[in-house]
Amino acid sequence: MEAEQPARRPGGRTARVRAAVHEAVVDLLREEEWGDLSIALVAERSGVHQTTLYRRWGTLAALIDDVVTERLTRSSPVQDTGTLRGDLEAYAVQVAEDVASPLSAVFLRAAMVGTHAEGGEPPRQIYLLERGVQLQAMLDRARDRGENPPTLLELLEVVLAPLYFHVIFFNSPAGADHARGLVDRLLALTAST
Amino acid sequence: MEAEQPARRPGGRTARVRAAVHEAVVDLLREEEWGDLSIALVAERSGVHQTTLYRRWGTLAALIDDVVTERLTRSSPVQDTGTLRGDLEAYAVQVAEDVASPLSAVFLRAAMVGTHAEGGEPPRQIYLLERGVQLQAMLDRARDRGENPPTLLELLEVVLAPLYFHVIFFNSPAGADHARGLVDRLLALTAST
Structure with missing residues (x-):
């Protein structure tokens, strides 16, 4: 369920995933109430699996950080x-x-x-x-x-x-x-x- | 449904309601995740009607302020x-x-x-x-x-x-x-x- 990637970025797949996830977080921070932000929303927006997000960042707070x-x-x-x-x-x-x-x-x-x-x-x-x-x-x-x-x-x-x-x-x-x-x-x- | 008041405070009923509501907010800010805080929770904790809270403060943000x-x-x-x-x-x-x-x-x-x-x-x-x-x-x-x-x-x-x-x-x-x-x-x- 790793959806289509945004425009290709340097640094290989890991870097591309990070860029896509960061972009999703920035968009969501602009749009959403703080309380509504969640790993699930970031997964949906970035097209990156929740499992990947949890494995890589652990928590929503760590990801935002x-x-x-x-x-x-x-x-x-x-x-x-x-x-x-x-x-x-x-x-x-x-x-x-x-x-x-x-x-x-x-x-x-x-x-x-x-x-x-x-x-x-x-x-x-x-x-x-x-x-x-x-x-x-x-x-x-x-x-x-x-x-x-x-x-x-x-x-x-x-x-x-x-x-x-x-x-x-x-x-x-x-x-x-x-x-x-x-x-x-x-x-x-x-x-x- | 205005529940029992905390210890009597000077300033009449309006001041007592404000004090009870402030106390509830402070308690909830200590205990809850930001996203979980709501007018409903403040009403429940303070024993002050939601209607009163909305009439007096308008929004949760204004109350916290x-x-x-x-x-x-x-x-x-x-x-x-x-x-x-x-x-x-x-x-x-x-x-x-x-x-x-x-x-x-x-x-x-x-x-x-x-x-x-x-x-x-x-x-x-x-x-x-x-x-x-x-x-x-x-x-x-x-x-x-x-x-x-x-x-x-x-x-x-x-x-x-x-x-x-x-x-x-x-x-x-x-x-x-x-x-x-x-x-x-x-x-x-x-x-x-």
């Missing part, structure tokens, strides 16, 4: 512009754009719900772990160039936290200019220490 | 210690404690879900509005004393956002010392401008 992590990581690669300010601004503006997409708000909320619903590991931590490694590399590059970078925690707290805060609590993304202002604030903090 | 807003507002009143630093530290430490309670994480997530599920106004905005008025009064007091307070947005971004970020993304509350460190950061920023 996988989708959220993959999307968030893919959506904003960390650039190497040659300066700390350039890197930070590129990153902050990218995040500001990413969180402004309606789907991103969906993902953020999915991350909250998925985790609670079945007690899995929070996807946000996996995401932060992967992203944290990239950001730490950005900060290390700055130090190697003789710049005075903030710590990773300072970067997350001063730049990333407000960008998410605007979306989650104000329901209104901060925008690129505001993101650059947060980078100014971060650099002012490290300059004064 | 009311509970979340009331709890968050009640849980951390803004103090008047006589100095800006004292007020900010009292507030930051209080928030750090509040968000560390398991129920607070439940509320945060309920806020996310409730809003999405039925398209109501985000309770976070109502909360921030009420709380914003109190915090603005704190900042105005400081200015009246001749101190140089930050803006409300700076306070929310530099202190509040990281405290929530730790809970939502690290799944680990920041603690009182860290909260005081955030106040130091905020005051350093305003001192340098």
Whole structure:
């Protein structure tokens, strides 16, 4: 009952199944009430057997986490512009754009719900772990160039936290200019220490 | 079918009904999967008629929002210690404690879900509005004393956002010392401008 595949993707059958399942989850997250989402619905939409979904992801929460992590990581690669300010601004503006997409708000909320619903590991931590490694590399590059970078925690707290805060609590993304202002604030903090 | 009331509360019948319903929601949020929560369950648990619940709150989302807003507002009143630093530290430490309670994480997530599920106004905005008025009064007091307070947005971004970020993304509350460190950061920023 493995139905027709969507457009062929690189990476063989395993990758194609993952892509089809992810696509189905994204569609369903857009369309359905949280409470209605289920492995059965994902199976129906993706044409991938429930058994395969359970074997591969275990739970709906784990599947949602996988989708959220993959999307968030893919959506904003960390650039190497040659300066700390350039890197930070590129990153902050990218995040500001990413969180402004309606789907991103969906993902953020999915991350909250998925985790609670079945007690899995929070996807946000996996995401932060992967992203944290990239950001730490950005900060290390700055130090190697003789710049005075903030710590990773300072970067997350001063730049990333407000960008998410605007979306989650104000329901209104901060925008690129505001993101650059947060980078100014971060650099002012490290300059004064 | 209005069943027996819990312990008598001040404020008359309307306030008692609200208290009973809020208590039922809090209990159910602790016990149930998000998707299982319903007006019918709240009616059953609180002993308050579904008709009353629909008339008073309209939707499950609006009811959850009311509970979340009331709890968050009640849980951390803004103090008047006589100095800006004292007020900010009292507030930051209080928030750090509040968000560390398991129920607070439940509320945060309920806020996310409730809003999405039925398209109501985000309770976070109502909360921030009420709380914003109190915090603005704190900042105005400081200015009246001749101190140089930050803006409300700076306070929310530099202190509040990281405290929530730790809970939502690290799944680990920041603690009182860290909260005081955030106040130091905020005051350093305003001192340098």
